Amino acid sequence: MRSSRAFASPLRRLVKGTRPVRSVMVLLTLAMLAGCPDLHWGTDESEAQAQHGAQLTREYGCGSCHLIPGITGADGLVGPSLELIGRRAYLGGVVPNQPENMVRWLMNPQGADPRTAMPNLGLTEEEARAISAYLDTLK
Ligand code: HEC
Known part of the structure; x- marks a missing residue:
């Protein structure tokens, strides 16, 4: 029990730690996708x-x-x-x-x-x- 909890907590911390990183990635991707039509705006x-x-x-x-x-x-x-x-x-x-x-x-x-x-x-x-x-x- 104790060993599985010891294993689980760093794992949970890792997931928690990466969540903001993931949100930033998602936001960046959305920003890039949203920005794409602008890049060619008015350009044939x-x-x-x-x-x-x-x-x-x-x-x-x-x-x-x-x-x-x-x-x-x-x-x-x-x-x-x-x-x-x-x-x-x-x-x-x-x-x-x-x-x-x-x-x-x-x-x-x-x-x-x-x-x-x-x-x-x-x-x-x-x-x-x-x-x-x-x-x-x-x-
Ligand atoms: C090392 C020299 C060399 C380089 C580098 C080179 N070419 Fe050529 N190219 C030739 C030669 C020689 C011919 C004539 C081929 C023939 O008549 O068989 C030719 C023919 C052509 C033709 C056909 C032209 C015609 O009037 O028939 C085009 C188009 C062309 N090249 C475009 C390019 C482009 C674009 C690049 C770069 C991505 C390039 N070449 C890089 C040597 C080169």
């Missing part, structure tokens, strides 16, 4: 995605190989210029420039053309979609 969803894509384009250093107007320092000459890429008919000269093909191209260029010099940068689908949304604004 696709515009936000394109902006995220522009940021990723910077972070992945696409500009070391491509000239990309609007991205500072993006003056690479290894690959073709991405100026007006939104109007280009073919990607890598092989697949029609459509959103789904662009996402596939970005995630795995060799899947479209095994001989292409564009490296597979290991983009996630979410990243490729954001970058694709950004590139589609270059028209």
Whole structure:
């Protein structure tokens, strides 16, 4: 009896101790969820995605190989210029420039053309979609 009570009381104290922590977590989660619609308030969803894509384009250093107007320092000459890429008919000269093909191209260029010099940068689908949304604004 005594030993089970000795065991139970620290346990109870632990539960009691974590209850405020749990309440704070719940409140924070609710605050975050409630704040979410505010984040995109007045901003077009696709515009936000394109902006995220522009940021990723910077972070992945696409500009070391491509000239990309609007991205500072993006003056690479290894690959073709991405100026007006939104109007280009073919990607890598092989697949029609459509959103789904662009996402596939970005995630795995060799899947479209095994001989292409564009490296597979290991983009996630979410990243490729954001970058694709950004590139589609270059028209
Ligand atoms: C190491 C150099 C290199 C890097 C880094 C690179 N690319 Fe490329 N990219 C190329 C080359 C080379 C081609 C031309 C491929 C071909 O024609 O087969 C290309 C082609 C493309 C094309 C098709 C363009 C067209 O006109 O056909 C797009 C779009 C593209 N890259 C976007 C990106 C994006 C976005 C990134 C960053 C996430 C990136 N690239 C990073 C070298 C690179």
